[in-house]
Amino acid sequence: MPARLINPHVQDTTLEQVLTAIESTHQKIHRTPGKVGQHLREDEWLMAVKQRSAIPGGMSEFDLPSYHYWRHRPAEERMQQLQNWLLPFSSIHSAIDIVLGLLRDSGRPEQQRADNGGYQRMLESRNPQLIRVALDDALPCVPEISANKYMLNIRFVQVGFGPVRVCSDLAIDFDLTFCTL
Numbered sequence: 794m795p796a797r798l799i800n801p802h803v804q805d806t807t808l809e810q811v812l813t814a815i816e817s818t819h820q821k822i823h824r825t826p827g828k829v830g831q832h833l834r835e836d837e838w839l840m841a842v843k844q845r846s847a848i849p850g851g852m853s854e855f856d857l858p859s860y861h862y863w864r865h866r867p868a869e870e871r872m873q874q875l876q877n878w879l880l881p882f883s884s885i886h887s888a889i890d891i892v893l894g895l896l897r898d899s900g901r902p903e904q905q906r907a908d909n910g911g912y913q914r915m916l917e918s919r920n921p922q923l924i925r926v927a928l929d930d931a932l933p934c935v936p937e938i939s940a941n942k943y944m945l946n947i948r949f950v951q952v953g954f955g956p957v958r959v960c961s962d963l964a965i966d967f968d969l970t971f972c973t974l
Contacts, residue, residue: 814891821884832881839878895974896923902968910959912947912967916940925970934960936967 833839842860845851854861863871902925905912926936926947934949947969949960 811891811895814887818884818887818891822888825881825884829882829885833878836878892974896972897925898972899974900925900970900972902927902970905967905969907947907949907965907967910934910949910961910963910965912945912949912969914945916943916945921971921973923972925972926967927970928965928967932960932963932965934963934965 838859842852842857845857845860851857852860863874900921900923920942924938924940924945926938928934928936928949932949933953934951937948937950939946939948949963949965951958951960
């Protein structure tokens with residue numbers, strides 16, 4: 794049996810919880826019968842709605858009366874039907890949650906400042922799989938991020954309607970996290 798590598802930054806209880814969640818999700822995925830989403834393709838009503846939605850005007854009341862009847866059912870009834878359609882995807886949802894949780898928690902935030910509404914950074918040898926930007930909710934702007942394997946560009950634009958305006962009159966402090974598994 795190979796010796797377990799010990800990392801002092803990893804808590805045993807957290808590691809055990811993550812490994813248990815991975816194993817449980819792995820078992821659920823392997824117990825899922827058939828192809829993913831096959832139950833939706835076999836639902837004649839859903840396929841009719843899908844087919845008609847691709848046609849301009851195809852979702853009108855006289856073309857698809859059962860859909861309009863369904864839309865006027867109580868919200869609880871419709872929510873229950875939606876949950877029934879999504880239930881077979883729960884194991885995939887769990888797997889995605891695990892991977893994204895590990896990915897999001899893999900980096901350490903660094904305090905940065907954007908002057909004139911923009912921030913640029915060479916990525917050097919870092920090739921992150923996910924970039925997280927966090928800023929104060931009170932700021933009236935949101936980040937627009939573009940990146941490739943060489944460069945990261947963040948432009949902070951004003952929130953609202955109308956033309957896009959860069960928040961060039963503010964010095965914006967934000968947390969930047971590079972996440973990589």
